[in-house]
Amino acid sequence: MPKPSPRARALLDLLTWAIVGLSLLPIAWMLLSSLRNYSEIANGAQLGAGLDLRWQNYRELWIRVDFFGFFRNSLIICGLSTLLSTACAVCAAYALARLRFRGGNAFSLAITVTQVIPGMLFFLPLYMLYRQLGERYGLVLLDSMQGLVFLYVALFTPASIWIMRGFFVAIPRELEDAAIIDGCSRLGAFVRIVLPLSAPGIIATATFVFLLAWDELFFAWVLTSSAEVQTIPVGIRLFVSQFQHRYDLMMAAGAVSTLPVLLVFFAGQRYFVKGLAAGAVKG
Amino acid sequence: MPRAAAPRLPRRRPDPFPYLLLLPALLLMAAVNLTPILQGFYMSLLKLNQFTLAQYLDAPFVGLDNYRRVLFDGASPLRAGLGLALRNTLLYTAVVSLSAIAIGLGMALLMNRDFPGRNLARTLLLLPWIVPSYVVGSLWGFMWQRDVGIINTVLVDWLHLLDERPFWLIGANSFWAIVIPTVWRTWPVLMLIFLAALQSIPEDPYEAATLDGVSRWQQFLHITLPLLKPVILIQLMFQIIDNIYSYNLVSMMFGNGAGYPGEWADLLMPLLTRQSFSYWLFGQGAAVSFVMMALMLVFVGLWLRAFRQQMSDTPHA
Numbered sequence: 394m395p396k397p398s399p400r401a402r403a404l405l406d407l408l409t410w411a412i413v414g415l416s417l418l419p420i421a422w423m424l425l426s427s428l429r430n431y432s433e434i435a436n437g438a439q440l441g442a443g444l445d446l447r448w449q450n451y452r453e454l455w456i457r458v459d460f461f462g463f464f465r466n467s468l469i470i471c472g473l474s475t476l477l478s479t480a481c482a483v484c485a486a487y488a489l490a491r492l493r494f495r496g497g498n499a500f501s502l503a504i505t506v507t508q509v510i511p512g513m514l515f516f517l518p519l520y521m522l523y524r525q526l527g528e529r530y531g532l533v534l535l536d537s538m539q540g541l542v543f544l545y546v547a548l549f550t551p552a553s554i555w556i557m558r559g560f561f562v563a564i565p566r567e568l569e570d571a572a573i574i575d576g577c578s579r580l581g582a583f584v585r586i587v588l589p590l591s592a593p594g595i596i597a598t599a600t601f602v603f604l605l606a607w608d609e610l611f612f613a614w615v616l617t618s619s620a621e622v623q624t625i626p627v628g629i630r631l632f633v634s635q636f637q638h639r640y641d642l643m644m645a646a647g648a649v650s651t652l653p654v655l656l657v658f659f660a661g662q663r664y665f666v667k668g669l670a671a672g673a674v675k676g
Numbered sequence: 677m678p679r680a681a682a683p684r685l686p687r688r689r690p691d692p693f694p695y696l697l698l699l700p701a702l703l704l705m706a707a708v709n710l711t712p713i714l715q716g717f718y719m720s721l722l723k724l725n726q727f728t729l730a731q732y733l734d735a736p737f738v739g740l741d742n743y744r745r746v747l748f749d750g751a752s753p754l755r756a757g758l759g760l761a762l763r764n765t766l767l768y769t770a771v772v773s774l775s776a777i778a779i780g781l782g783m784a785l786l787m788n789r790d791f792p793g794r795n796l797a798r799t800l801l802l803l804p805w806i807v808p809s810y811v812v813g814s815l816w817g818f819m820w821q822r823d824v825g826i827i828n829t830v831l832v833d834w835l836h837l838l839d840e841r842p843f844w845l846i847g848a849n850s851f852w853a854i855v856i857p858t859v860w861r862t863w864p865v866l867m868l869i870f871l872a873a874l875q876s877i878p879e880d881p882y883e884a885a886t887l888d889g890v891s892r893w894q895q896f897l898h899i900t901l902p903l904l905k906p907v908i909l910i911q912l913m914f915q916i917i918d919n920i921y922s923y924n925l926v927s928m929m930f931g932n933g934a935g936y937p938g939e940w941a942d943l944l945m946p947l948l949t950r951q952s953f954s955y956w957l958f959g960q961g962a963a964v965s966f967v968m969m970a971l972m973l974v975f976v977g978l979w980l981r982a983f984r985q986q987m988s989d990t991p992h993a
Contacts, residue, residue: 402789402791406791413800416804419804436824480700492693512708514716517965518711608809625808644815654808658806
């Protein structure tokens with residue numbers, strides 16, 4: 394490409410950084426508001442003199458709302474969903490990427506269709522199914538952690554299979570063949586050779602599932618009703634109806650619930666962004 | 677017989693190993709996708725309300741009556757808001773998808789240069805995408821407030837762009853109140869995907885074009901855009917699917933979601949859940965879900981038919 398003049402380049406650099414800064418402003422506003430005094434916000438005092446920053450709101454979240462109960466539930470539910478979904482995806486993706494078998498194409502097609510028709514449309518039948526299983530067979534899925542975990546694993550596994558498959562395809566087949574010739578079984582080659590090599594893919598997939606699970610409000614809202622199992626999004630939503638104008642508390646809750654996904658994202662960032670860039674993850 | 681030395685022959689009997697590997701995923705998908713599809717279709721043929729819900733298998737069979745009601749019967753509460761919600765959802769999907777892709781592409785071009793702090797800028801830009809969508813809803817719900825919201829403060833008090841403080845969460849403005857945060861949260865991830873695609877384009881065609889005196893804009897139109905077309909088409913399809921089922925943002929921005937977000941911000945999924953659970957019209961709700969599913973399958977089918985050729989030669993497939 395033709396090289397622009399230094400002046401034009403400097404202007405473009407400035408423009409780029411200005412846009413980056415502008416797009417971060419709402420997040421900065423959330424953090425700032427979470428530290429501000431309730432009455433200041435309620436009076437509409439925006440950034441006048443006497444900005445009174447404090448950590449009070451975060452303490453109040455703990456005492457008044459038991460927000461950290463929701464936090465714990467989210468961690469347990471999303472953590473378990475991530476582990477189980479990634480495990481299922483690793484197995485299925487390996488089969489799809491490496492082994493030839495009857496029905497493989499049909500399975501790939503089924504995965505594509507689940508991507509096209511989101512599970513959200515099935516909330517009524519799922520709700521009824523969970524109810525029936527509880528009433529008739531005593532299988533507690535409605536309003537329970539296991540019910541949500543089961544659902545999340547099922548919902549996020551097809552997309553995870555697709556990401557994982559891309560990583561498996563990229564590993565040279567010769568490595569496995571060599572191991573098999575040396576006397577390894579198929580399973581042995583999978584566990585000893587392929588799995589360690591695909592660690593970046595596993596991290597990317599797990600990061601992806603965790604981000605999705607952490608963001609899930611819809612089913613958590615429909616399928617749970619007691620505080621012992623409700624997740625953060627449900628907690629914040631209940632909280633909106635109870636403390637309608639406590640924006641200070643709401644912003645603190647927002648900041649606290651962004652923290653875990655931020656940590657997970659930064660931990661898996663290198664691999665995750667690569668997976669994203671490879672076009673495997675949908676935006 | 678020297679079996680060990682013989683080359684491996686394909687086995688006649690199917691090897692159980694791949695099926696064992698697929699089993700967990702297969703069972704899950706059968707339980708959470710296939711069963712509810714079949715059950716949901718059956719439910720859509722039943723008269724399911726608060727009276728027949730408990731023993732729903734014994735509910736009266738009404739055939740296609742639920743479909744007739746949600747599509748044509750003005751007396752059905754679910755039908756009442758459906759037209760508006762459909763209009764809003766289609767507009768919202770079109771505006772969000774197209775502008776997020778346009779901004780994402782523009783920024784990808786801007787970021788595809790060498791500039792100080794490039795990697796840092798990319799990481800920072802992804803932050804809005806990391807913030808959970810329900811947090812985005814409550815954050816922007818606060819920012820859009822008429823009296824205490826920062827947006828009116830900036831527009832009215834600081835920049836004097838407007839004389840009066842507008843209501844953002846009531847009336848036609850509420851449409852933009854849900855569009856803008858969605859675009860804000862979506863374009864960075866599209867930028868990243870387009871950036872990766874841009875970096876896979878070789879330099880040669882640009883060098884040749886520059887030698888021939890072709891302008892940068894013409895180079896973009898005739899080299900960059902055609903090469904990015906497959907990626908853009910795939911992302912556009914995913915955007916359309918995602919935005920049609922948008923739920924979190926609206927339900928968080930407008931209070932506890934049991935409320936009505938207004939005639940300009942009510943989308944299909946919030947309407948469907950709200951009405952299903954407030955009137956217990958599960959049969960009609962299932963019918964709406966099925967209509968949506970059918971439309972989506974037709975849309976994606978047509979899309980793939982029209983663009984399959986172009987989408988399959990993705991530069992980094």
